[in-house]
Amino acid sequence: xxxxxxxxxxxxxxxxxxxxxxxxxxxxxxxxxxxxxxxxxxxxxxxxxxxxxxxxxxxxxxxxxxxxxxxxxxxxxxxxxxxxxxxxxxxxxxxxxxxxxxxxxxxxxxxxxxxxxxxxxxxxxxxxxxxxxxxxxxxxxxxxxxxxxxxxxxxxxxxxxxxxxxxxxxxxxxxxxxxxxxxxxxxxxxxxxxxxxxxxxxxxxxxxxxxxxxxxxxxxxxxxxxxxxxxxxxxxxxxxxxxxxxxxxxxxxxxxxxxxxxxxxxxxxxxxxxxxxxxxxxxxxxxxxxxxxxxxxxxxxxxxxxxxxxxxxxxxxxxxxxxxxxxx
Ligand code: 8YV
Numbered sequence: 001x002x003x004x005x006x007x008x009x010x011x012x013x014x015x016x017x018x019x020x021x022x023x024x025x026x027x028x029x030x031x032x033x034x035x036x037x038x039x040x041x042x043x044x045x046x047x048x049x050x051x052x053x054x055x056x057x058x059x060x061x062x063x064x065x066x067x068x069x070x071x072x073x074x075x076x077x078x079x080x081x082x083x084x085x086x087x088x089x090x091x092x093x094x095x096x097x098x099x100x101x102x103x104x105x106x107x108x109x110x111x112x113x114x115x116x117x118x119x120x121x122x123x124x125x126x127x128x129x130x131x132x133x134x135x136x137x138x139x140x141x142x143x144x145x146x147x148x149x150x151x152x153x154x155x156x157x158x159x160x161x162x163x164x165x166x167x168x169x170x171x172x173x174x175x176x177x178x179x180x181x182x183x184x185x186x187x188x189x190x191x192x193x194x195x196x197x198x199x200x201x202x203x204x205x206x207x208x209x210x211x212x213x214x215x216x217x218x219x220x221x222x223x224x225x226x227x228x229x230x231x232x233x234x235x236x237x238x239x240x241x242x243x244x245x246x247x248x249x250x251x252x253x254x255x256x257x258x259x260x261x262x263x264x265x266x267x268x269x270x271x272x273x274x275x276x277x278x279x280x281x282x283x284x285x286x287x288x289x290x291x292x293x294x295x296x297x298x299x300x301x302x303x304x305x306x307x308x309x310x311x312x313x314x315x316x317x318x319x320x321x322x323x324x325x326x327x328x
Pocket of ligand 1: 054055056057078079080081082104242292293294
């Protein structure tokens with residue numbers, strides 16, 4: 001008997017190769033003009049789809065989920081983070097929620113390392129200066145940054161991405177420290193030569209660099225509160241490639257403006273795509289447009305993960321990347 005193809009609604013454009021495969025395997029509805037869905041369009045999508053494929057630009061809250069049609073079985077998120085989806089509300093309705101873990105780990109860790117280097121070594125500042133035609137000759141005291149080698153990096157969240165960053169950091173001669181819900185396995189701790197801090201404040205007050213690599217959940221919302229940010233040393237640099245909501249952005253901006261922090265490297269923001277204006281215009285703050293996982297390879301791998309999850313469901317099995325509320 002032929003398998004009934006699932007009605008799959010994609011909210012954004014995905015790489016051609018992914019869209020084409022989706023059309024082959026499913027009754028897939030593409031969004032060729034790539035305009036983000038409005039809330040009403042999201043409600044209409046969940047009403048007609050068997051599987052919705054959203055991205056971080058879609059807010060799938062309880063209100064949207066309340067419009068789910070009888071056919072809706074799964075929210076197959078294109079992305080690792082699921083903080084834009086009300087997962088408990090979805091699961092309560094009997095829906096499966098999946099994500100794309102593992103496939104953007106290395107690219108995101110690369111970008112965290114790149115931000116550490118960019119801020120400490122003033123890379124974007126130097127590059128912009130040359131483009132402006134302001135390189136008039138070398139001097140011994142000009143454009144001095146800070147050395148990475150031999151310093152301490154504190155990683156907040158030692159999951160896949162945190163560990164991938166730790167491997168890079170070790171190769172750069174940084175000593176690795178981390179805060180996590182629980183310590184990593186002794187094998188990984190030994191491989192990374194990593195020091196565990198169960199007390200985040202204590203770690204923050206001792207680090208030269210701090211990188212945020214945990215998911216955004218209720219427990220990590222504003223984990224780096226205004227109060228906690230004051231624990232950082234004035235020469236420290238904060239890097240965030242996870243979610244803006246984990247850091248009190250206004251407090252961070254104020255600290256950078258008052259020179260209470262040496263610098264920051266941010267790929268994510270509390271109210272994306274809006275950026276707190278107080279963060280702008282500081283040469284020691286490197287700001288990127290949420291592009292840590294933006295490699296063609298990652299986007300294709302993410303799409304393939306989404307396809308695997310939907311295909312497994314279509315074939316009558318349990319999709320591999322299910323997100324359950326207890327994981328959050
Ligand atoms: C993705 C991300 O680009 O996967 C994530 O959680 O933050 C990004 O790197 C985006 O979420 C795609 O939906």
